[in-house]
Amino acid sequence: MIKALRGMKDIIDDSDKFTAFIDKATQIAKNFSFSYIETPLLEETRLFKRSVGESSDIVNKEMYQFIDKGGNDVCLRPEGTAGVVRAYIQKKYDSLQTPKQWYYYGPMFRYERPQKGRLREFHQFGVESFGEGSVYEDVKVILMASKILDSFGIAYTLKINSLGCDECRPRYTQNLVNFLENVKEELCEDCQRRITQNPIRTLDCKNEKCQNILKDAPRITYNLCDECNKDFELLKQELDKLGIKYEVDTSLVRGLDYYNKTAFEFVSDEIGAQSAICGGGRYDKLVEMLDGKSVPAVGFAMGIERLLPLINTQTKRDGVYIGIMTEDARDMAMKKFNQLVDTQKVYFENKVRKLNQHLKRADKMNYKKVLIAGEDEVAKGEFFSKEL
């Protein structure tokens, strides 16, 4: 038997939830005046190396990378933002300084070891907003994410942080590295490695001993420049005004190199260790990093597979079941089916069955109404009809 590749799953039992999510998220994004964008699944490898960052694990060891028949070094996209930014620049919107707001959804690929909530092929719904540098846009994007999650009654915690900008982040990182170097001997192996790889990651190390030492480590939010600090304060004020609850998490970092200033993450405590259901933030330098003009941007991405178990769908009776009890009734039933199917959900049972069998089936298949025809109905020209 041929089975799906490791870490790749058919969306089959949850497909109703999946489409319901896409539909609802799409509707909300459109209400926020965002338009749809579809970009290729396959892109040049250097796009991801330059955007996501060569130091990141995603680029380092998780990319589906290969040489195509034309000799191009290509990758299945590991995330959605890079492709959208590439499209924005390719279309010259950066030169024109045209603001653009887009939403998208589709599969992403990361060659990782699968576990609960982590797949090699998974689906994201995301939005990107270009050309608006103010915190108010960050608020708008966070508001949208919260509305999408709220619409499905999903319980979450919103974590926010500021990663600083070109001015204050390097300064902070140096402070932190200095601190870490002093206590290096006492830290776990992972953290010792992180000092050079990704020092901010040490802050949320799960090792208890590290946590004790690191509770005194310098925090980014106390090391922001005036502008970043002002923006972060404004962000919190605006979220308060909208009644959006949040926690400031100074150890929150995004896994991709391109983020600055506002970073946020919606987490759930019901889906295992991989708890992030939506991650996002601001990436004001990314357009430039990909050879565009300087255009600020902010966005988020949701992991759809992680959301599905949090969506509870109550199956309601729906649609019409049409059945026949004699072959002579088929024409009459088919005619009815042809008529109804233009406006509503209809199921035509091809097999001739007895009345109680039809009713039993219609009930199990959750139809709301049955129309059944046998000898009597053909004679009268009327269906046996019943609401279930």
Add this chain to the structure above:
RNA sequence: GUGGGUAUAGCUCAGCUGGUUAGAGCAUCGGUUUGUGGCACCGAGGGUCGCCGGUUCGAAUCCGGUUAUCCACCCCA
């Protein structure tokens, strides 16, 4: 990449210290009910016990290997 767990029907799982024909519940289909569903009862179909090898008179059961899968770490949606 690292560590641990698991592998028996479509699904969830029993199957003891090896013993003859491998079980249950749920699901599916049919019947009880020849024109009124859900409930109940009766019945049926459905298995290379992941795969390969070893021990043994005999292996789902013990041993080795292998593959898959799950969970966690790293990291991330």
